[in-house]
Amino acid sequence: MEKLVILGSGIAGLTAAIYAARAELTPLIISGMEEGGQLTQTTEVENFPGFPNGIMGPVLMQNCKKQAERFGTRFVYGVVEKIERIKDGFKLKVGDKEIKTKSVIIATGASARWLGLPSEQKYKGRGVSSCATCDGAFYKNKEVLIIGGGDAAMEEAHFMTKFTDKVTIVHRGSEFRASKIMQERVLENKKIKILWNKTITEFLGDGKKLNAVKLQDTKTNKINEMKCDGVFLAIGHIPNTSFLKGFVDLDEKEYLKADRFMHTSVEGVFAAGDVQDYRYRQAISAAGSGCMAAIEVEKYLREKK
């Protein structure tokens, strides 16, 4: 039986592994479909402390993996389909394998919601992004669109005005669902324009870089083109928790419920990273919660013994 299995190989899971491995728990990571997590999808990370010149997201993740391996972390490529409680621990189903463990850290992350257009795939990372905090600084004085009408869209639009005064929020409805205070901040900001009742039907460019979008009016169905250099999608995130339903408590948005010590509703099961955090979703906060979860596991196993 394993002492600790960590689900997810993003920065939360790998940080948990570094701490757990150094505490001689010889953790096993089940990497998930996207090895290295969301940071492997970004370009330069400029806000991770300790890298004054920035670091490429994929390089940061490779370094974290090497660091976890250095102290004895083992990796299995795969996805956990089912988790159930057994005597003294848990049983995980990974493909045709079964893994038994005394404790679990769930760090399966959340995935940004995308529009699902073929042209979106083409321009991802070339003008289309799902994270203004990560990529906003690359759009100084550029024309940018923020898609969505929730708090994230308001926050991202406001954030982008640090870099450019050509910010437009494009929303499919005629009113925002964002909190009043966030809406007011946007409506009062002269650098932000709003386009109501519009959705993107196509991303346009020269194949290498985005330079315009096709917008459809949701009331009249009329389509027009709009020039822009960047599009930030802020249409929500989906936590990767579907396999956990019925096993552990989730909140109303299906995020994993955890207390401030990273304990979930099931004893011996801990949480880390975006799977339990819809508010911050930053690399550094995910790493921090991974560290906390690993320290809690060490304490839990020590007390159990």
Ligand code: NDP
């Ligand atoms: P939300 O689910 O609140 O909002 C998503 C927005 O995207 C909605 O306006 C929705 O439109 C729109 N949308 C969804 N799908 C599509 C689509 N296919 N095409 C076009 N538009 C689409 O997500 P957020 O990420 O904004 O917020 C998530 C949670 O995080 C919230 O609880 C929020 O309060 C919180 N948060 C808090 C912050 C803060 O307090 N500082 C900052 C950021 C987030 P429609 O309205 O028509 O459904």
